[in-house]
Amino acid sequence: MELGVTERISVTSTGAQAAQRSDPGRITPDGRFVVFESDADLAPTDSNGVKDVYRLDRQTGQLDLVSVTAAGVQGTGWSYHPDVSDDGQRIVFTSGNDNFVAGDTNGSLDIFLKDMATGALTRVNTTASGAQSSSSNCTWPYISGDGSTVAFSSTASNLVAGDSNGDWDIFAKEVATGSIERLSVRPNGGQADDGTRTPMSISTDGNLIIYATLATNIVAGDTNGRQDVFLRDRAAGTTERINLSLTGGELNDDSWVPAMSGDARYVTYTSEATNIVTGDTLGERQIFAIDRFDAGTIGNNYCQTNPNSTGAMSLISATGSLFVADNDVTLAATQLPTFAFGLFIVSRTQGFNMNPGGSSGNLCLGGQIGRYVGPGQVQNSGASGEIFLPIDLSAMPQPNGFEMAVAGDTWNFQCWHRDVGAGTLASNFTNGLEIVFQ
Numbered sequence: 001m002e003l004g005v006t007e008r009i010s011v012t013s014t015g016a017q018a019a020q021r022s023d024p025g026r027i028t029p030d031g032r033f034v035v036f037e038s039d040a041d042l043a044p045t046d047s048n049g050v051k052d053v054y055r056l057d058r059q060t061g062q063l064d065l066v067s068v069t070a071a072g073v074q075g076t077g078w079s080y081h082p083d084v085s086d087d088g089q090r091i092v093f094t095s096g097n098d099n100f101v102a103g104d105t106n107g108s109l110d111i112f113l114k115d116m117a118t119g120a121l122t123r124v125n126t127t128a129s130g131a132q133s134s135s136s137n138c139t140w141p142y143i144s145g146d147g148s149t150v151a152f153s154s155t156a157s158n159l160v161a162g163d164s165n166g167d168w169d170i171f172a173k174e175v176a177t178g179s180i181e182r183l184s185v186r187p188n189g190g191q192a193d194d195g196t197r198t199p200m201s202i203s204t205d206g207n208l209i210i211y212a213t214l215a216t217n218i219v220a221g222d223t224n225g226r227q228d229v230f231l232r233d234r235a236a237g238t239t240e241r242i243n244l245s246l247t248g249g250e251l252n253d254d255s256w257v258p259a260m261s262g263d264a265r266y267v268t269y270t271s272e273a274t275n276i277v278t279g280d281t282l283g284e285r286q287i288f289a290i291d292r293f294d295a296g297t298i299g300n301n302y303c304q305t306n307p308n309s310t311g312a313m314s315l316i317s318a319t320g321s322l323f324v325a326d327n328d329v330t331l332a333a334t335q336l337p338t339f340a341f342g343l344f345i346v347s348r349t350q351g352f353n354m355n356p357g358g359s360s361g362n363l364c365l366g367g368q369i370g371r372y373v374g375p376g377q378v379q380n381s382g383a384s385g386e387i388f389l390p391i392d393l394s395a396m397p398q399p400n401g402f403e404m405a406v407a408g409d410t411w412n413f414q415c416w417h418r419d420v421g422a423g424t425l426a427s428n429f430t431n432g433l434e435i436v437f438q
């Protein structure tokens, strides 16, 4: 293993050692910019003797004081908890200073946004019309990777209409329009029955936010009395609980500190629950990860099927990843008659053709229909009555040759199989399976 090079970030503009402590910050995805807070006055423009937010450009070595107005006015109190957009140009932080913007008379912690390109310093925990938040603290800001959205926690009751729970909520502010919405709400917009505070995590485009809360009324069936992890889709107005057990049920202990990749594919969280994975007998805090696009079973079934000779319905399903780049999809046909030959068929188009060619089943594909008939692809269902086929998404069989599946494509699958009939070559079909690739 190669060790790589470690550099000290929290140094003065001239590279000298800081006189006081510095605390954790954030780094842009390209590794160029690091934002952090420091008790030490690291830059020549910083003479206030209190904690400030800094940005280091690791490419040029330039160190900038962030918690300062465009006119160079320094804060008199602490500025801390920075977060940064992916391009390093927009930085948010918490501050108790009342001299950064005109009209800051709430005597409370506010959230500020620094535009490094223009130097502008603005307050973002405001109502849609720009009024300051009531005398309640706002903390722990997070900015989306694209710099469009700032999320934070607050007990303020005046940021949106109808906030009467007297408790912590989380909010999202649109930088461009000034609009603000409460995120810790029920699907119908109703209030949560318990408070929500950070940490949380926000997707690159600002649309998806994950957070943890003890509230029991965010989703139906939350009866575990434990803190759970929720995913809010702002555009869809939906919220789902995503820390689930092996069987899709509730966890038996608390979960905290959710974090999410910018594309919202990967989520991690800490939990003491013992029913998340098999063989967990520890009962201590552990870290868990979810691949939201590798949820085991993928795709959606459609189309009517008819019972086969066993009396059961032949069924199709798929496991793996919805991401074409992963090229990880395995088709499965189950509940087939035993020791029956079968093969999978595929089309971009759905259809419905009842009892084609005298089959007992129905063809659920239309348009150009390809068949998986390559070496080893026509299989015998054996004693289990099942057939599995890993497929190559770069070579989807079609009548005129192979085609490549790409993100955004919809492909439909079905399994045709032999069945026992009255001395004839009877056959049947599974139901259909639609997969929309990402």
Ligand SMILES: [Ca+2]
Pocket: 038, 039, 040, 041, 042, 046, 047, 048, 049, 050, 051, 052
């Ligand atoms: Ca300072």
Ligand SMILES: [Ca+2]
Pocket: 096, 097, 098, 104, 105, 106, 107, 108, 109, 110
């Ligand atoms: Ca204030």
Ligand SMILES: [Ca+2]
Pocket: 154, 155, 156, 157, 163, 164, 165, 166, 167, 168, 169
């Ligand atoms: Ca509230």
Ligand SMILES: [Ca+2]
Pocket: 213, 214, 215, 216, 222, 223, 224, 225, 226, 227, 228
């Ligand atoms: Ca719960």
